[in-house]
Amino acid sequence: MEEQRLAIRNTLEYAVSNARSEAANTHLRQFTRRACGFHSPDALIAKATLTLGGLNITLPGRVT
Numbered sequence: 001m002e003e004q005r006l007a008i009r010n011t012l013e014y015a016v017s018n019a020r021s022e023a024a025n026t027h028l029r030q031f032t033r034r035a036c037g038f039h040s041p042d043a044l045i046a047k048a049t050l051t052l053g054g055l056n057i058t059l060p061g062r063v064t
Contacts, residue, residue, distance in 0.1 A: 024052055 011017060028048055035044040 027052060 031044055031048050031051070035041075035047070038044055
C-alpha cells in the first residue's frame with residue numbers, strides 16, 4: 001500500500017507517467033506483427049529506430 005502511495009505522490013508531484021513507454025511498446029508490438037515478411041530482424045530494428053528514434057530526415061527536393 002505504501003509503494004502505491006509513493007508512486008501516486010510522485011506522479012502528482014512530478015507530472016510524470018509511463019504513457020511514453022507504453023506508446024513505444026505499442027508501436028514496437030505493431031512493428032513486430034507487420035515484420036512477418038522481413039528476411040531478418042535487422043529490418044525490424046531499422047524501422048523501429050527510424051520511427052521511434054526522433055531523427056528528422058529532410059528528403060531531397062522537399063521543403064520543410
